[in-house]
Structures are given as C-alpha cells and as structure tokens.
Amino acid sequence: MIVGPSGAGKTTLLRSIAGLEDLDRGSISLGGKRIDALPAHRRGCAVVFQEPRLLDHLDLLDNVAISLVAQRTPRKERRSRARELIEEVGLGEFAGGGVKGLSGGEQQRAALARALCAEPELLLLDEPLSAVDPNRRSSLMDLILQLQEDRGVTTVSVTHDRAEAAEMGQVIALLIAGTILQSDDPESMFRRPQTERTARFFGLNLIHGMVKDGHLAFEGSEIAVEGPDGEVTLSIRPEAVVIGDGGQVEMTAIEAVYLGTHVRVILKGEQSVLEAHVQAEVSPAVGSKVGVSLPEPQLWRIPAG
C-alpha cells in the first residue's frame, strides 16, 4: 500500500512498475526476475486505474475477458471464465449486457474483475475508489480485500487517503516528493512515525521542545520523556488526547466540528495547538477552557534524523 499526498509520484511509481512509464535509472524486479526491459503487456502486472477504462464496443463479458482475448482463448471458454468473475464481483445480473449503462461503482467492479481475469503475478491498484461514490466505497473496498485474501495475489495499491491505506494495507509505504519516507504496518505508521513529515501526513499532533533531565516543559506542566536530553519532537494521535476534568494542563477549545463519528476539537494553549478527536458527549463548548491530558503510553518520540 503506497500512500502520499497528491503530486508525490504515487501514480508514476505504479505506472513504472506496470511498464507504462520509462525509467530514468534503477531497476524493477518481480519474483526475482528483472522486468524493467519488458514491454507492458509481458510484465504480468494487471492494473485497476482510477477510471474504469472499459471499451464501449465490447459487452461486459468481453471487457472482463480482455486478457483472454489477448491470449486468443476460444470465445466460449473466455466468456464462461468472465461470467464466473462477474458473479464474484457482484455484477451477475448485468452479464448479458453492454457497459454503457453501468454506474461508476459497477464499472470499477468490472475493471477489478478484468484485472483478476488476467491472473496477474502482481495486481496494481491506482486509487481504485476515487471515482466511486462515497456510499459504495466501503463495499468495494471489502470486495477488494476479500478477493485478495481468497486468491492470495500480491497487490500494490496507491491512495492519498490515509484511512483507506490503514484499512487496506498490510504494509504501508509513505511516498512524498518521490521518496519513500517510511514503510511499516498500519499501526506502526500511526503510532511510531519515523519522521516529522510522516507524522504530519497521518494527521498526528506534534510537540516540539527541549528535554531536560528526562522532562519536557508543556503548557506550564511537564511530560516525562525517555531517552537522552536535548531537542525532541513528540507525536500523539488526535484520538489519544483526553479532554476532561483533572487534566494535566488547561487549554482553550477554539473550534469544535461534529463529524458524525466524532467531534474534532482544536485546542489552543500558550505555546501550542492540538487537535483532539473525542466523543460528542465530552465535547467542550467553543471558547471554554478545558483540562487536557496526554497519556504517556500514547506519546511517541520521533527519532532525531
């Protein structure tokens, strides 16, 4: 799973692996074989693009079976194979028809079936959910995860959405400005970022300061920090920030936005600003002063680098 802001080079990376973009330098290997000299159609990588890219002049079955068309598989065989895949992605009822009447989500399911039909060594997904209406996203995401699990096909997927990355990825690589900053399992990415930029991309709060005798001054209180003294940056997830009486420090709530599943509260202190995600029941009124605690196990010291 590759995640990064737009313009980071995610799509370029994916296209280079697939053979749609020339390499300036470096090499690409798949299963121990160098593939960077092979043309796109011999690399064994199937891609699900941001757009479905279906061919209007073919019906749904032949669109899904396009890789079999390429291999000159007999018509009957390729269509029965395509029918199975169409059932698997939940488009069985459309099997006899064309592709023009399908909705965006249905077309993207067809594109997924088409990629699976190629039985690729490596499946590449380029923001496959971006063209799908938000209500259908989760079901398509579940479908992708399910199919991946059933078939055990290695998948590289790119997205700009960190939540999507966390939900879909076994390993997440953060790509910013053409460089992979960190590659880890999802939980580590959120809890133990290796650089400030990683932390910022995943929406973590950052606290800067100087550690003296194992303690860091914070809004008139102190936080215990492990490791050597000196300059330090700590990170903490917005969900881990606790608001309530008996907090370590006092801060002012300057913004509170109800987001359906939680309330996003922006807290302002003397030196710093924090974002907290809390349940609606404990959300403070805007402008009120509240107690804030940063539970010690949730704080992470970003390695100096």
Added chain:
Amino acid sequence: MRNSGRMSGALRTTVVLAFSLPFLVLVLQAFADSWTAPSLIPQEFGLRGFRDGFAGGGAGVALTRSLLVAFVVTAVSLLLAWPAARVIGERRLRHPGPVVLLLAVPILISPFAIGTGMTGWFVRLGLTDSVAGLVLAHIVFSLPYAVLVLSTGFSRRLRLSEEMASSMGIGPWRRLLMVTLPETRPTLALAALMAFLVSWGQYGSSLAISGGSPTLPVVLLPFIGSDFEVAAALSLLFLVPAVLALAAANRAGRVR
C-alpha cells in the same frame, strides 16, 4: 526513444509542408506577368492576371453574386437547422436514425444531378439565372452540414443551464442571448463556416441552374486550361473569403 521522437518530428514537418506549401504557387502565379520554364520564380511581376480576369466585368459581378449567395445560404441554413439540431442533439427522439439519414443524404448526391433536376422546376417558376435559385440549390448541400455540426453543440447539459436561467426569472430572449448562444458558440461558428464554404465552393449545381449569371467558380474554370495568370488571380480572390471565414470561425469558436 529520443531518436524516434526527432524522426517523427521531421515527418510531421514534412506532412505540414506537403499540405500547405503548394498553395504558395498561387500567390506567385497571380502576381506574375511572365513566368516560363525553367525559372523557379516569375521573371516579371505584375497585375495582368487580375486586370484580364476582371476585364468585361464578369468576374466582379460573379464575385459579388457568390458572396451574396453564400451569406444568404449560411443564414437560412442555420435558421432551418437550429431547431432540428436541437431535437437531434438532445436525443429527444427514440429512433433518430431515419430523420438523421434523411437530413444527411443530400451530401451523397452529385450537385450537378441536383442542379439538373432543379432546372425543370426553376424554368416553370422563373428562377433560372437568379440569386434565389442559386440559394435554393446551395441550401440542399449546406443544410445537412449545418444540422450535423450544430447538433453536436446541443446536449442535456445545455438544457440544464437554460432551466437554471429560467428559474432565475430570465426571459426566453435574454436566455437565448445570455446562455444558449454563448454555450453553443463554438459549434455555431463551425456550422456557419461549413454552410458558407459549401455554398462558396459549389460548382456543379451553380453550373446547372445558373449558366447565364455565373458564380465565381463557374467563371474561373475555363481559365485553368487557357490562362494560368488569370486562373491564379481569380483563385486567390476565391481563396480569401474562405480563409477569412476560417479565421473568423476560429475566433468566434474560441471559448472565452
């Protein structure tokens, strides 16, 4: 990779030159008083081609007649085509095929055949050798292009914009000026260009129905075999409105 890029660039240049450069000969020949082999440029420049072409006044009258006919044909074609293009472009018909085919089929038939078929009628109606007769004959060929091109400018999206305008209390005329015309401008310009050029370049139908009061191409043709300077001079004049119309349509068609 890079090498093949340079190669196709050179090929592209060749293609561009092959399709545009040959026209330069018209300019040279039109302003040449003497240009004989083997010289690659005229020995003597002058305006004999224009003088002889317009001697007797026939070419001048033909030029004005051609222009007048082309403008009227363009206006009438657009007016006739507009509502039909709207129905076709918005896909309002369940089976548009027959209507589209009927409106497009004149493109397939020889203008000389149409002109020949019209002469009988025009003799009875007293329209031979008249501007009205030329207009009627040319519309047969301009109208299909006007309908086909205009229809690509209408869509359900335009309809939604118009409904938005109506909902804001804008009346039908202001709506036409503020929403419909600006949104269809590129296709309208292209349709007008096509209608104009089809009429402007008409030869066969004009020859058949209006030999007595000819249009420019009818005057021009006999010179092709007999007098290169006159042929080139008249061709150059014949080319100017076409190029101007193209430039105007290009300007009008540019969105914003």
Added chain:
Amino acid sequence: MKQPAWRNAAMLAPAVTATVLLFGGALAGAVDQSFTPPLGGGLDSWSLDNWRSVFGDPVFGDALVFTLLTTAMATVLAALLALVIASLMRRGSSAARTAAAFPVPVPHMIVAVVAVLWLAPGGLADRVLGSLPINLVRDQAGLGIVLVYLFKETPFLVLLLLAVMGRRLDEQNEMAAVHGMGRWARLRWVIWPAVRVPLGIGSIIVTAFVFSAFEVPLAVGPNYPPTIGTYALEVTQTDAISGAGEAAAALLVGAAASIAFAVGILALASRQRRSDA
C-alpha cells in the same frame, strides 16, 4: 425534460420540409427528365429512350469503369494515408495540426488550379525535379485525379480521425497493454474500433464527392475516358435536344452508386459491431 411529440415534430419540420421539397423535388425532377422523350411529345408521355441511349453508349461504360476505379483508389489511399498521418499528428502541436488541415476549407476548384500549376507539363514540379517521371495532367490512368483528391481529402479524414484519437484512446491503450495485449492486438481491439466510425463516415462522404464532382477531372483529368460527371456535362453541352435527359439518367446512375456504397459501409459497420459483441 420530456418533450411532447408534436413539439419535436414542429422543430424538425423546417429542416425536413426544406430537404424533402428541395432535395426530393430535384431528384424527382431528374427522374422525370430522364424519362422525358428526347423529342418532346405530350405532357404525360414518357419513354426509356434516354436510359437506352446512355447504357448503349460505350463512352458511358468507359466513364463508369474509370470513375469507379479513380474513386476507389482515391478513397482507399486517402483512408490509409489518413490513418498514418493521424497517428503521426496526434502528438503534434495544435499549430502543426491546423497547418496540415489547410486544404480542408479550400474549394476543390482552387485545389485543381494549384494542381495544374504544379503538375502540368513545364509546371513547377517539372522545373524543381528536372522532369516528372510520369505525366499527371491529362494522363489516361487518372493518376492526376487521384493525387489531387488525396491532397484535398486526406486532411479532412485526418481531422475526423484526430477527433477520436484523444486522451481517452491513450488510456484504453494502456489498459489493454497491462492486460496482456501486444501492439497488434491493441490495433485490432482498441484502436480500430475507435477509428472505424469516423473513417467509415468520412470515406462515405469522400466517395460520394469524388464519384460525382467534376471540377478536378475537368482540370486535370484525361480527355478520354470521362468521369460520370464530365460525361453528363458533355452530353448536355453537345446535344441540346436529348442531352438533359441523358445527363439526368447518367447522374442518377452515379447517385445510385454513391448510395449503394454508403449502404454497404453502414451494413459492414453494423455486422462488425455484432461480431465484436
């Protein structure tokens, strides 16, 4: 959004009425003329004399064959050349595309003049190249006619092709490549289906025009054989009595051939669409 049927009909009426009256009237006029006896007779007398004399005339037979040959050559070569040039120009700048499309708005008559100035014996091409290896003006085989039509109609087809060779086609091509399609398979399954519609429609228009127009053959064509168009023109000009009727008959044969070709292309297209599906 739904419009009542009478309203659509009313909006179609102006264009449809004009077409039926003018085009239908002209066709009817031509048919009537072709059946009108050459030497007059009663108002409602008719005869097959014109048709008989046209089909009995060996010159008409030669003209028909010659016209079919030059039209077929011009259309097929223009279509092939347009495919090559379009795939070359799609990566070109818009200025280059515009310049390459220059012959499109130019009337055929002017193209004919340009052709004569270049290709006539002692013309510019002769002077630049020393001498032309073949004679292209008034040549028996009609190569000059074909060449002039290639020059005039290829850019028109290129324009139609470039309209469908946009980003969308690039995207579909990439899709096909990553699903295992090589260059030839992509040509067959992605590019050909995209270009065949504009190519077919463009070819129909080109064929119809080349088949019937006579500016170009009059300027650069041979003295013999004539094309259908020049044949019709000649009979009207040489035979004042029966000429109009015979010309109408000859032109109707030409019209029938154009329509037959168009129907053929459309039938082929719908069959291919079915065989793809």
